[in-house]
Structures are given as C-alpha cells and as structure tokens.
Amino acid sequence: MRFFNTEGPVVPEAHYCLPPLRRWDLDEILNLIDQKKYFLLHAPRQTGKTTCLLALADYLNRSERYRAVYANIEPAQAARENVAMGMTAVVEQIARGARDQIDDPGATALAESIIARSSGTTMVEEFLTRWQQGASQPTVLLLDEVDALIGDTLVSLLRQLRAGYPKRPVQFPQTVILCGVRDLRDYRIHARSEQTAITGGSAFNIKAESLRLGDFIHSEVETLLLEHTRETGQVFASDALDRVWTLTQGQPWLVNALAYETCFRMRDGRDRSRPITVVMIDQARENLILRRVTHLDQLADKLREDRVRRVIEPMLAGAVPGAVPEDDRQYLVDLGLLRRTGGGGLVVANPIYREVLPRMLASGPQDSLPRIAPTWLNPDGSLNPEQLLAAFLSFWRQHGQPLLGSAPYHEIAPHLVLMAFLHRVGNGGGTLEREYAIGWGRMDLCLRYGPVTLGIELKVWRDGEPDPLAEGLDQLDGYLAGLGLESGWLVLFDRRTGQPPIRERTSSSEMPSPQGRRITVVRA
Numbered sequence: 001m002r003f004f005n006t007e008g009p010v011v012p013e014a015h016y017c018l019p020p021l022r023r024w025d026l027d028e029i030l031n032l033i034d035q036k037k038y039f040l041l042h043a044p045r046q047t048g049k050t051t052c053l054l055a056l057a058d059y060l061n062r063s064e065r066y067r068a069v070y071a072n073i074e075p076a077q078a079a080r081e082n083v084a085m086g087m088t089a090v091v092e093q094i095a096r097g098a099r100d101q102i103d104d105p106g107a108t109a110l111a112e113s114i115i116a117r118s119s120g121t122t123m124v125e126e127f128l129t130r131w132q133q134g135a136s137q138p139t140v141l142l143l144d145e146v147d148a149l150i151g152d153t154l155v156s157l158l159r160q161l162r163a164g165y166p167k168r169p170v171q172f173p174q175t176v177i178l179c180g181v182r183d184l185r186d187y188r189i190h191a192r193s194e195q196t197a198i199t200g201g202s203a204f205n206i207k208a209e210s211l212r213l214g215d216f217i218h219s220e221v222e223t224l225l226l227e228h229t230r231e232t233g234q235v236f237a238s239d240a241l242d243r244v245w246t247l248t249q250g251q252p253w254l255v256n257a258l259a260y261e262t263c264f265r266m267r268d269g270r271d272r273s274r275p276i277t278v279v280m281i282d283q284a285r286e287n288l289i290l291r292r293v294t295h296l297d298q299l300a301d302k303l304r305e306d307r308v309r310r311v312i313e314p315m316l317a318g319a320v321p322g323a324v325p326e327d328d329r330q331y332l333v334d335l336g337l338l339r340r341t342g343g344g345g346l347v348v349a350n351p352i353y354r355e356v357l358p359r360m361l362a363s364g365p366q367d368s369l370p371r372i373a374p375t376w377l378n379p380d381g382s383l384n385p386e387q388l389l390a391a392f393l394s395f396w397r398q399h400g401q402p403l404l405g406s407a408p409y410h411e412i413a414p415h416l417v418l419m420a421f422l423h424r425v426g427n428g429g430g431t432l433e434r435e436y437a438i439g440w441g442r443m444d445l446c447l448r449y450g451p452v453t454l455g456i457e458l459k460v461w462r463d464g465e466p467d468p469l470a471e472g473l474d475q476l477d478g479y480l481a482g483l484g485l486e487s488g489w490l491v492l493f494d495r496r497t498g499q500p501p502i503r504e505r506t507s508s509s510e511m512p513s514p515q516g517r518r519i520t521v522v523r524a
Helices: 026-034 049-063 074-079 083-101 106-117 123-133 151-167 218-232 238-248 252-265 278-291 294-304 306-317 326-335 351-361 363-368 385-404 410-426 469-483
Strands: 038-042 067-072 139-144 175-180 207-212 338-340 346-348 430-435 443-449 452-461 487-494 507-512 518-523
Touching: 026 049, 026 207, 038 049, 049 067, 049 139, 049 175, 067 083, 074 083, 074 151, 083 106, 083 123, 083 139, 083 151, 106 123, 123 139, 123 151, 218 238, 218 252, 238 252, 238 278, 238 351, 252 278, 252 294, 278 351, 294 306, 294 351, 306 326, 306 346, 306 351, 306 410, 326 338, 326 346, 346 351, 351 363, 351 410, 351 430, 363 410, 385 410, 385 452, 385 507, 385 518, 410 430, 410 443, 410 452, 410 487, 452 469, 469 487, 469 518
Parallel strands: 038 175, 038 207, 067 139, 139 175, 452 487, 487 518
Antiparallel strands: 338 346, 430 443, 443 452, 507 518
C-alpha cells in the first residue's frame, strides 16, 4: 500500500506522487544542458528538489546521450573550513554516485588515487578532469545540498568548478547543476582566506540561470490527494480538498503531511469507509503544529537569524520594514517563509506558516506564564468574554512587565505575551487564529471557543505617532464584518517612552465603532 511521503525523496512504488519532471520546464532544462550551461536549482526545504534531480538523472541516463550522476555533498558540511577534508568528501560522493548510478566502479579507484596525492584546492578539478577524459559520453553532474558547505570549503568547490569550466565537455563535465535552498546570490561566504565576505556570484560567475522549483498548483494538490482515493476508495469531501489547498498554498511537504496525518495517523481517517472532512483536515493541522514536527521546527529555527528577524518582526507588528535590503527580502522568499502577492507585496507563504511563526515566538512567554485559574469559564464550561476581559486585565497588570522580557522579538513583545495568554485560554478547548501582513498597521486575532467567537485587533502607539484609536476602530469594523460579529476588542499597546508602569496605565472602556459595533478598548 502506498502512502503520502514526508521523509526523503519520493519513491513512486511506495508513495503517492506527481510525475517529478512535470514540475519543471523540462525543455528549458534540456536546452541548458545541450548548450553546455552550468546552472542552479533552488527551492525551500522539502519541496521535492532531490526527487526531481534523481528523476532528471534517470531520464538523461535512459536517453543515452549523456551520463548523469547525482551526488549529495552534504557530508562535506562536517569539514567546516577544512578544505582538504571537505573536498575529499565531495570527490568520494561523486565517485560513489558514478559507481551506483552508471555502473562505473573505476571512479572509486580514481578518486582514491587523486585524494592520496592532491591538495584540497585542486582535488575536485583534477578528479572531474581525469574522470571525464576516460568517458565516451559527455557528463551531467548534479550536486545537491551545495549551500550546506561554508567558508573556504564552499569557495574552493565553486572555484574549482569554475577553473574546469573552459575544458568542458571533453575534459570536464558538460553541465553542472548546483542545488540547494538558496539562490547563488544569497551565498554570503565568510572565508578565512579572504579579507571580506564573498558573494556566490563572484565565486561562480559562470552560472547561466537560477531556476526555482515551485510549489504545487491547486490542480496538482487535488491530483495527489485523489491518488489515495483511487487506491483505497476513501474519498475527500470537496471542501476538504479545498481546505488542504487553502492551508498549504501547495507547499509540497505540508500537503503530504496533512494528508498523511489525516489518512494514516488519525483514527477516524484510518477508517476507509469514512470520507475525509474539513474537520479532520483542521484537526490534522493542529496536530502537526502541536507536535512541532521537524519541518515546522526548522522553519521556526530560522526566526533566530537577523536577516529573517528584520523582516518578520515588523510584519507581525503590521509595520513596514525599514531599510531592509532587497536581498534579505528575497532570502525569505527563497526560504519559502514568504511569497509575493500578485501586486508584489510580501505575505507569509501559507496559513500554516502564518500560524506557526507567532506561535513559536510566543512559546517563550507561554512557558513563563504563571499558573492562571480559568476564571473565564462559566459553570457549564463555556467561555464568558466579560470574565475573560477581567482575567486578562488582572494578568496584564500583575505579570505584563516582567513577561515582556521573555519575548524574543522586542518590538512585538506585547503581542507575544497576549498570544501566550490566549493560548492558555484556548488550550481548554479553543483555537486562536491570526491575520497580519506588511503595512497593515495591526495584527488581528480570532479566538474561537465552542459557540463563542471573539475578534481582537492589536495596535501599537509609538513615539511621534498619533493615538491609534480612531484608525483601530475603523480597521476593526472591517475585521469583525468578515467574521460576522457585532462586538470585539481593540487592544492598544502604548510603547511610547516615559509612560507610567503597566500596572497603572492598563484600563478598559466601551465605545461604538464607526459602523455601530460594540468595541471594548483595552489600553495596555
């Protein structure tokens, strides 16, 4: 029985899958190879790069025009900046690929000979030259995880490939495809052998193209899911198919992970007589987030990088990033954290990531929360919004100031502490949804607890800015209208300098919105 794959390359005999080569413009790839070009393939982690590279190598070898070898050179990462050790690992990986994929055992002996007598700075070039000289066909070399290398090892590899480039195709591979998460322009190589950082473009200026492997489109998501229906008879409700697309926006790992969680882990989903519903898909999403599966954990780890923080922090606050270089913004797109809308604006790539980013950032404050009695619940276990407000005001006055220091992003520390509090509320049987984007000037939260839905808007009052009350009331009207609500909270965090302590300035009041909705205004 096949299943949805979430670990490693796809094996069609074992996994539901789409034809890998259809995800590329294969004609473009073949034209670049025929023209003897060197180029890059990049895409976020777990989007199918390795699967596509292996499929391409197999396609080329079956065509008999080329001999194609795939090599994952990630083992060289362990060498750090030890060039000899790193290049030894690269040569060994290529030789093993030649032995296993094109039945060339002589490559292993050649590799051993050259490793024994060459320096790290010439080892790869010499091996590829000698290896090609003994071949009857031009070679296409596919190197995966290139950007796992750092410093001098990465510089040495790129420069040795560049040194051999003029000798192709008779004495060097006709085409080399470098594959990784980042585009070459994002390689910031801090090599000990250089005075300043080197860009990938300067170390490898023979690159012809940078191709990005995209996410699934809507029809591909549906095609993949229906593979399960064809093999098991278990159907997806039409709105469940749409929900998978909406939550993932076609990110391949997320699509497979949601489907695997629903159809192979959840008890209801394992019953093949039951259709897959929207409720089951939503539960699967929550399960993945709560388990902090590796893919989402790796994503959250990126939040510690300064290049990521400079964009994500103001985005979560609804502000416009300041003088953030275009390379930094594109870096987040290449990582798959953000995507560009039709109008060119930046938004979080999909609703699951939109949920994960602030939730991971709020985990520090959440772990620091004191024990809070659930005074916001009625005797029957339902949510009482008035009691929730009283509980939050009491919590904020007592614990807000010290908890702000536990938040990893200082500019949005109040947002993260409030979300940590609401997560404690939601853990009793509710959910918390978030909406935010660059330039919105706000973050919107939706707390759902049984039949109760509470819409909340967060805004910040900073030095030199007017009171955000009027703008917030107008914006909250639009958000509540979308939720079908006639009341909500507007929380204004006063971050101006020289303000009284939080205990003294926290207050709440009620006032109508411009469209007559009942708004609870919290000043904190």
